[in-house]
Amino acid sequence: MRLTPDLASRIANIALAHTVREFPHKLDHVWNGAGDGTRPSAQHPIFYGSFDWHSCVHGYWLLLRLLRLFPDLPEAPAIRARADDVFTAAKVAGELAYLARPNSGGFERPYGWAWLLALHGEAALHDAAWGAALEPLARAFAARFTAFLPVQTYAIRNGSHANTAFALVLAHDWAAEHDAPLAALISRRARDWYGTDRDAQGWEPGGDDFLSPVLTEALLMQRVLPAADFAVWYSAFLPRLAQHQPPALFTPATVSDRSDGKIAHLDGLNLSRAWAWKALGHGDLAQIHLDAGLPHIAGDYAGEHWLATYAMLALEG
Incomplete structure (x- = not known):
């Protein structure tokens, strides 16, 4: 099977639908007090859909990847409009504010970290504004990788989100273009x-x-x-x-x-x-x-x- 324009359109429509579907939603959230909780879209102004944060991140990666490979898809205008709406400095600031909360150091580690880097890498190949808006978030997760990898004594070798190798595949692909010291650390x-x-x-x-x-x-x-x-x-x-x-x-x-x-x-x-x-x-x-x-x-x-x-x-x- 090949990635044909027809199949690309089908995949694009799947992702366009779920990236803005707020419910059902599974939060990765630590409550720091009795009032420390709101609906997903209030906590995450960009990545509130797709059932969970990381799936929304890579849903947007998927849309941008399809747009780059098939710029004339019928869904291309909708993808561009969606990206213009969500990849803004104000909404990225909301995502960064969530990372700054107490007890959020392990949020989405390492799977979501890696997919966010992949999303930024893809956005940077498109509209300069999308990449620029997402860069502070990418740098925040790159900094988390840089701090965490030296103290992770053992690799995690399971077959799901905690898998160390998968996260480092995506992170290395990003770092090779955007953060040479992190790429070297991953290699070591x-x-x-x-x-x-x-x-x-x-x-x-x-x-x-x-x-x-x-x-x-x-x-x-x-x-x-x-x-x-x-x-x-x-x-x-x-x-x-x-x-x-x-x-x-x-x-x-x-x-x-x-x-x-x-x-x-x-x-x-x-x-x-x-x-x-x-x-x-x-x-x-x-x-x-x-x-x-x-x-x-x-x-x-x-x-x-x-x-x-x-x-x-x-x-x-």
């Missing part, structure tokens, strides 16, 4: 955590994974190692790849209930594996996983509020 920490890993066992998927811990780690090491060094590392990390071992990595996940938000994560696992396999040079494996995940990006809001982003990653490679 990736080597610290993953550089001696060998013979990955592939104990996945877990019941609510949307990322492959094994393949996401490989994507990060592909970014931070020279090509020759990565080839050596990769052959030791997946020494039985040619034999499709361990088998769980090569078999799409089964999704038993797409109305259950956690079980629906497994559609995302199939799509994120397609993205990873393609980037790692295994187009046949990417296609198998894409075929399993792409038909299910809409239909139930449990997946519809976020899966199209991962379809975009998989389709674009």
Whole structure:
């Protein structure tokens, strides 16, 4: 399957709808007192839709990415108008004010941090005003990465939002263009955590994974190692790849209930594996996983509020 204009329009309409859908909403919020709570749009003037903050962030990333790849989409005027409305200094100031609250240091760490950097990186390739408006927010999260990575003793190797490697893939892509010291720090920490890993066992998927811990780690090491060094590392990390071992990595996940938000994560696992396999040079494996995940990006809001982003990653490679 290819990212055709028709498919791009379908994906754009999904994201245009959910990025401004305020309810249902799952807040990542610490109450500091009895009166410390309001509706999502009051706390987050930009990222109040899409069920949760991080999904709204990458929903906007998805819209801007589609706009750049397909500037003549029928939905392009609506995307531009939406971006003009939300990416303003005043609304970014509201998001920054939330970060400054007491007990907000762990807000959206690290997944939302990384997606915000990706959004800024995409916005900076478009209208200068969008990138300029979002830059203070991006710099705030870059500063959080810079402070946090040296004190994170251990990598988190699960298959969902806390996964260290996935966050650093996105953060490194941004930092390579916008923050050279952070890019260097990410490279060092990736080597610290993953550089001696060998013979990955592939104990996945877990019941609510949307990322492959094994393949996401490989994507990060592909970014931070020279090509020759990565080839050596990769052959030791997946020494039985040619034999499709361990088998769980090569078999799409089964999704038993797409109305259950956690079980629906497994559609995302199939799509994120397609993205990873393609980037790692295994187009046949990417296609198998894409075929399993792409038909299910809409239909139930449990997946519809976020899966199209991962379809975009998989389709674009």
